[in-house]
Structures are given as C-alpha cells and as structure tokens.
Amino acid sequence: MEAPGQALLSVRDLHASFHTDAGVVKAVDGVSFDLRRGEVLAVVGESGSGKSVTAMSLLGLLPSPPARVSGQVLWKGRDLVGLAEPEMRKVRGAEIAMVFQDPMSSLNPLHTVGRQIAEVVRLHTTSSKRQAWERAIEMMDLVGIPQARRRAKSYPHEFSGGMRQRVMIAIALACDPDLLIADEPTTALDVTIQAQVLELLQETKERTSSAILLITHDLGIVAGMADEVLVMYAGKVVERGPARDVFYRSRHPYTLGLLAALPRVDDEAADNRLRPIEGTPPSLIHVPSGCSFHPRCSFRRLETCSVDEPPLAAHGGEAHRAACHFAEDVVSVAPADLQRSVPSAAAAAPGP
Amino acid sequence: MGGEPGRKALDAALEDAPGARGRAPRRRWPQALGSYALTLLALVTLNFLLPRAMPGDPIEALAAEGSGGFTFGEQSRQALEEYYGLDGSLLEQYGSYLGRLARGDLGRSIATLAPVRDEISRRLPWTILLVGGSLLLATGIGLLTGVHAGWRRDRPLDRTLLTVLLAVRELPTFLLGSLLLFLFAVKLEWLPLAGAQDTFGSFGPVGKVVDIGRHLLLPLVVLGLGLAVGTYLVMRAGMVTQLGSDHLLLGQAKGLGQRRLKYRYAARNALLPVVSLAALQLGFAITGDVLVERVFTYPGLGRLLFDSLTARDYPVIQGVFLVVSVTVVTVNALADGLYRRLDPRTVA
Ligand SMILES: Nc1ncnc2c1ncn2[C@@H]1O[C@H](COP(=O)(O)OP(=O)(O)O)[C@@H](O)[C@H]1O
Ligand SMILES: [Mg+2]
Numbered sequence: 001m002e003a004p005g006q007a008l009l010s011v012r013d014l015h016a017s018f019h020t021d022a023g024v025v026k027a028v029d030g031v032s033f034d035l036r037r038g039e040v041l042a043v044v045g046e047s048g049s050g051k052s053v054t055a056m057s058l059l060g061l062l063p064s065p066p067a068r069v070s071g072q073v074l075w076k077g078r079d080l081v082g083l084a085e086p087e088m089r090k091v092r093g094a095e096i097a098m099v100f101q102d103p104m105s106s107l108n109p110l111h112t113v114g115r116q117i118a119e120v121v122r123l124h125t126t127s128s129k130r131q132a133w134e135r136a137i138e139m140m141d142l143v144g145i146p147q148a149r150r151r152a153k154s155y156p157h158e159f160s161g162g163m164r165q166r167v168m169i170a171i172a173l174a175c176d177p178d179l180l181i182a183d184e185p186t187t188a189l190d191v192t193i194q195a196q197v198l199e200l201l202q203e204t205k206e207r208t209s210s211a212i213l214l215i216t217h218d219l220g221i222v223a224g225m226a227d228e229v230l231v232m233y234a235g236k237v238v239e240r241g242p243a244r245d246v247f248y249r250s251r252h253p254y255t256l257g258l259l260a261a262l263p264r265v266d267d268e269a270a271d272n273r274l275r276p277i278e279g280t281p282p283s284l285i286h287v288p289s290g291c292s293f294h295p296r297c298s299f300r301r302l303e304t305c306s307v308d309e310p311p312l313a314a315h316g317g318e319a320h321r322a323a324c325h326f327a328e329d330v331v332s333v334a335p336a337d338l339q340r341s342v343p344s345a346a347a348a349a350p351g352p
Numbered sequence: 353m354g355g356e357p358g359r360k361a362l363d364a365a366l367e368d369a370p371g372a373r374g375r376a377p378r379r380r381w382p383q384a385l386g387s388y389a390l391t392l393l394a395l396v397t398l399n400f401l402l403p404r405a406m407p408g409d410p411i412e413a414l415a416a417e418g419s420g421g422f423t424f425g426e427q428s429r430q431a432l433e434e435y436y437g438l439d440g441s442l443l444e445q446y447g448s449y450l451g452r453l454a455r456g457d458l459g460r461s462i463a464t465l466a467p468v469r470d471e472i473s474r475r476l477p478w479t480i481l482l483v484g485g486s487l488l489l490a491t492g493i494g495l496l497t498g499v500h501a502g503w504r505r506d507r508p509l510d511r512t513l514l515t516v517l518l519a520v521r522e523l524p525t526f527l528l529g530s531l532l533l534f535l536f537a538v539k540l541e542w543l544p545l546a547g548a549q550d551t552f553g554s555f556g557p558v559g560k561v562v563d564i565g566r567h568l569l570l571p572l573v574v575l576g577l578g579l580a581v582g583t584y585l586v587m588r589a590g591m592v593t594q595l596g597s598d599h600l601l602l603g604q605a606k607g608l609g610q611r612r613l614k615y616r617y618a619a620r621n622a623l624l625p626v627v628s629l630a631a632l633q634l635g636f637a638i639t640g641d642v643l644v645e646r647v648f649t650y651p652g653l654g655r656l657l658f659d660s661l662t663a664r665d666y667p668v669i670q671g672v673f674l675v676v677s678v679t680v681v682t683v684n685a686l687a688d689g690l691y692r693r694l695d696p697r698t699v700a
C-alpha cells in the first residue's frame with residue numbers, strides 16, 4: 001500500500017504513440033496527473049482526444065506493435081510502464097479494474113455471466129469454484145441485478161443493455177480493486193439507464209475507499225460525480241483542477257466550448273440545442289503548431305498561439321492549471337456568453 | 353481444390369464467416385424432422401432426374417461398350433428397355449422408383465446386373481475410411497494452423513502458412529495426386545501405386561492394417577490437405593476478427609493469461625463459423641473424393657459413381673446419390689445441433 005498522503009496513482013509525462021503506415025499517431029502526448037484514494041477523476045474531451053489510449057496505457061493493454069508507451073505510471077509507488085506481463089496480469093482486474101463502453105460486445109457471448117464474474121475471482125484469489133460462484137452471485141446482487149442466483153446462469157444476450165453494464169461493473173468490482181477505470185460507461189446506454197449506472201458507480205465510490213477514473217466525452221455526467229477534472233485535447237491535458245474550478249472558472253477556451261455545448265436546463269431563455277465547438281479535432285499525425293487548439297479557438301491571437309505552445313500553468317492556486325496563453329481572459333467569460341460575445345471570431349476561424 | 357464452384361462457395365462462406373452467427377432459431381422436433389424429410393424427397397427427385405437429363409442412355413452405353421459398330425435393332429432395344437424398367441413415361445418410372453425405394457429396394461445395376469445395394473456396400477467402407485479420415489485430418493490441421501496463424505497475424509508463421517496453403521489450394525487435385533504418386537510410388541517405391549489393399553499378400557491382422565494404411569496414405573493426404581485449406585482460412589479469419597474484439601480486451605483487462613484468451617475466448621468463438629461450414633466441407637470432400645479415387649484407383653464410391661456415370665447406369669447413379677444425399681442432410685443436421693450447443697444465442 002502507498003505511503004499515507006501519497007497518491008495511489010501518479011502518472012508522469014505519459015506518451016503513447018502508434019506507428020502506422022500513415023505516420024506516427026501521437027495519441028497521448030505528455031499527460032501527468034495524480035489520483036488519491038476515494039477520489040473520482042474525470043477525464044473529458046471530444047472523441048479522439050486520447051482518453052481511451054491513456055486508460056489503456058495505464059494497464060499496458062495497447063497492442064505493441066504498433067503502440068509505444070513511455071513515461072511513468074506509478075502505482076502504489078511501482079512503475080507499471082515496462083512491467084513484465086506476468087506481474088502486470090496480477091494488477092489487471094485485481095488492483096485496477098476496467099469497465100468499457102459497450103456492454104454488448106465486451107462480454108464473452110459464449111459464457112454465462114456468472115462464469116465471467118467467477119472467472120476473475122478464481123484468477124486473483126484462492127477461492128474454490130463454489131466460493132467464486134457464490135461471490136459472483138453476491139456481486140450481481142450488489143450491482144442491482146434482480147434474482148441474481150438464477151440470472152447468473154444466463155448468457156449476456158439474455159440481458160438488457162443496462163443489466164449487461166451492471167454485469168461488467170460486477171466483474172470489475174469482484175476483486176475489490178483499488179482503482180476502477182470506467183471508459184465511457186454510459187455512452188452506449190439509454191438516458192434513464194445512464195443515470196442508474198452512474199448512481200451505481202457513485203455508490204461504489206462511497207462504499208469502498210477505491211478511486212475512480214471516469215472517462216467521458218460528456219461533461220454533463222461529470223458534474224455530480226467528479227472531484228477532479230482533466231480536460232484532454234489532441235493527446236494533451238489542456239486544463240485540470242478541482243471540478244468546481246474547471247466548471248465555474250474555466251481557463252481554457254476548449255473547456256468553455258465543451259461547457260457551452262451542453263444543453264443547459266437552468267438557462268430557460270437560451271434554446272437548448274447543442275452548440276458543438278466549431279471545426280474538428282486535428283489529425284494526431286500532424287498536430288497544429290503552437291497551441292494545438294488554436295485553429296478552432298475564438299480567443300487566439302495568431303502571432304502568439306500558432307507559434308508558442310502554452311505550458312500547463314497554475315492559475316488561482318496550485319491545483320487549477322490550464323494550457324492557454326490567455327487563460328486570464330478566458331476566466332471572465334461564462335460558457336453561455338461564448339456564442340454571444342465572440343461569435344464572429346469563432347465563425348471566421350479557418351478550418352484546421 | 354474441389355473445383356471452381358466449390359471455390360466460390362468457400363469464398364462466400366469466408367466473407368460471411370465473422371458474422372456467421374445469426375442462425376435460424378430453434379425449431380421443434382417434428383417440424384425439423386419434417387423439413388429434413390422434405391429436403392430428402394427433393395434430393396431423391398433430383399437424383400432421379402439428373403442422370404436422365406444427361407445426353408445418351410444406358411442402352412446406348414451398353415452398345416458402345418460391346419463389340420464396336422454393334423447397334424440394337426428397334427425390337428431388341430424395346431425388349432432391353434422393358435427388361436431394365438426404362439420403358440414407360442418418366443412419371444411412371446419415377447413412381448416405380450419411389451415405390452421400390454420405400455421398400456428399401458435400390459434396384460439392379462444395368463451394367464453388372466448386381467443389386468445396387470451390394471455394389472454400394474462393397475465400396476462404402478473404403479470411402480468412409482478415405483473421406484472420414486481426410487475430414488478428420490483436415491479439421492485437425494485446419495484448426496491447429498488457423499488458430500496459431502490468426503493469433504499471430506502477419507508474423508512469419510502466419511505469412512508462411514498462408515502462402516503455402518493458398519498454393520496448395522491452387523494446385524489441381526489431379527496434378528498433386530499424380531505428382532505424389534510418381535514420387536512415392538514410382539520413383540521411391542515406398543508406397544503402393546493403386547488400390548486399397550494388397551489382394552495377393554497374406555498378412556496377419558496387424559499386417560493387414562499396415563497394408564491398408566499404406567494404400568490410404570497418399571489419397572488421404574491429397575484429399576485432406578485440400579480440405580484443410582478451407583478450415584484453416586475460416587478459422588484464421590475467425591481468430592483475426594476475435595483479436596480486435598471487445599470481449600477479448602475485457603478478458604485481458606481482467607488479467608487473464610494469453611493461453612486462456614487464445615483458446616477459451618478467441619478460438620472458442622472462432623470455432624462457430626467452422627461448424628457452420630461443416631456441411632459445405634463434406635460437399636467438397638465428396639467432390640474431391642471422386643477425383644482422388646480416380647487418380648489413386650481407389651475402390652470406393654467415387655470410382656463407382658464415375659463408372660456408373662460413364663455407363664449411364666441410372667440405378668447405380670441414383671443409389672450413390674442417395675447415399676450422398678442422406679449423408680449430407682444428416683451431417684447438416686448434426687452440425688446444426690452442434691452449433692446450437694456451442695452458441696447459447698441460438699437457443700431462444
Ligand atoms: N491501434 C491504434 N492504431 C492507430 N491509432 C490509434 C489506435 N488506437 C487509437 N488510435 C488513435 O488514437 C487517438 C486517440 O484515440 P482514443 O484514445 O480512443 O480517443 P478517445 O478520447 O475518444 O477515447 C485517435 O486519433 C485514434 O485514431
Ligand atoms: Mg474512447
């Protein structure tokens with residue numbers, strides 16, 4: 001166990017790239033963060049910003065080749081990057097567990113759900129077959145699957161999407177992991193089911209002292225849950241800090257854009273349509289010079305932003321950091337103002 | 353191998369292979385039985401019509417076989433037709449064929465006058481040995497190579513296997529068979545040239561088995577290798593699809609080892625398309641068998657079929673086709689059952 005006060009997980013300057021025929025895809029480019037027990041860290045960003053690759057490189061799950069990972073992933077003080085497979089396997093599923101986006105395809109269609117939960121228990125503990133099966137039923141009960149004992153003998157296709165996601169969470173929690181990585185756990189689900197699954201994750205966090213790394217492209221589901229937020233763009237962290245700061249005192253135009261894209265329930269005057277950020281994320285083979293967000297940014301000043309890459313600098317306290325040359329200008333703008341105050345700049349921004 | 357139409361069917365099956373999951377939902381027993389019976393009746397009808405659709409007829413063939421230039425007069429022809437039951441309309445012939453079939457009577461060969469049942473049962477064991485053996489061999493080789501190659505896609509082993517096995521597939525059965533015969537039987541004289549056993553030798557029981565094995569080896573390898581390519585390709589494609597699958601990733605994230613992921617997850621899932629291909633493979637095996645038995649002068653059903661086709665020996669052709677039809681339908685049913693056992697999604 002980590003020393004008191006020390007982070008459970010310390011990621012330092014993590015890089016992950018894919019060497020493809022088209023060139024080197026820099027999917028994760030110098031990501032650092034800390035995660036302590038009992039904490040929920042949300043990683044947000046548009047699709048393709050490198051969230052999943054970050055999660056996968058933590059557990060050494062990227063196929064190599066083509067993937068190359070460097071940097072440090074300090075887990076309870078031990079570096080997981082370059083750890084031998086047999087050692088890594090003892091961490092996976094036991095200490096760090098993962099929940100994936102698509103519960104339909106992530107479960108093995110040919111095994112009963114009970115078996116799939118028991119399998120991970122058998123693997124990481126000394127339980128007998130019987131004990132593992134009982135544990136599986138207990139876990140299914142815990143994640144709110146009715147008639148667990150009977151349903152344990154069912155196959156994934158006999159479950160609804162929400163129930164399947166509960167099964168995946170049961171698999172993840174079966175060995176009492178210290179860290180749960182949930183990669184878009186609700187994206188494939190209906191809105192009502194989404195809320196239930198998030199609630200389940202919340203309960204888990206409260207019941208255990210584990211930490212949660214919640215990956216999502218939807219800032220809306222982060223609000224109620226996350227302690228810390230990490231905003232990623234084109235493989236880099238562009239803003240991070242306590243959730244309250246990132247939400248209410250955003251210092252990066254991209255974060256502001258993500259917030260403005262949310263349908264706002266409290267703002268009755270404005271229409272509730274989504275306002276996505278103009279433009280598309282850049283190719284990760286040819287990332288724009290300077291600040292990689294500058295082609296889409298309504299705050300940019302070309303002579304600065306297209307030349308100098310802004311560092312992830314602290315603003316208003318050590319914890320809140322943003323990588324923007326004009327962070328102090330950004331903080332005075334509310335997401336709702338974004339479209340009104342600088343519409344012409346956004347519209348005039350050239351495509352990447 | 354297995355001819356051009358077979359190739360097309362295999363290619364089509366390959367395309368479908370990764371998604372070849374959604375099979376028909378489970379049917380009730382009587383319903384399934386009924387549909388098999390109907391299939392069989394349709395096949396029996398086809399078996400009856402097809403030989404008769406070929407140019408020429410048995411009487412002509414008989415004449416051609418006899419002394420050259422000999423032709424039947426109109427009267428003797430009529431007498432012969434009557435004798436062999438070839439008089440009367442097609443419908444009448446069909447009716448009497450069905451009637452005899454219902455009583456288990458397959459008729460007599462026009463060429464040899466021997467009961468068709470005897471002709472078939474004399475040769476059937478050899479064909480079962482050859483076709484069954486090659487299918488086993490092919491399944492073994494195909495699954496083993498397919499699993500390993502697919503799992504290590506694009507690595508040297510995979511590339512080599514792919515090249516070699518595709519080359520084997522391109523090689524005509526006839527050519528491969530003749531080559532091996534020339535090498536091992538003519539040049540090296542390690543293996544016998546023809547037949548299924550040495551009729552003149554007197555062996556003990558062990559010697560007999562060895563002798564049969566030595567005769568079987570080359571035809572078995574030629575037929576089996578060709579069939580193995582199909583299984584290999586489907587299994588490899590299945591494994592490759594599995595490699596990128598989400599459930600494999602979850603398995604990995606659970607901390608499972610490579611072996612377990614490879615066999616319990618990937619191979620087990622990739623097996624399904626292979627099972628659904630079983631009946632098709634049997635079809636290839638039977639077509640291949642006819643060629644192989646001819647190249648190696650193997651005394652099985654393939655030879656009998658070939659000879660009876662040449663002689664337009666309708667009863668024998670029908671008899672052989674019947675055996676083949678029943679086998680294919682049965683194997684199809686068995687494969688269906690196996691598939692349902694292997695894939696819980698088919699049991700609704
Ligand atoms: N196996 C791979 N080979 C090449 N590029 C990849 C691979 N996996 C992911 N990428 C690229 O890495 C980038 C980040 O992907 P990802 O982390 O999945 O984004 P997201 O933030 O949506 O989870 C994307 O541009 C994606 O195309
Ligand atoms: Mg993702």
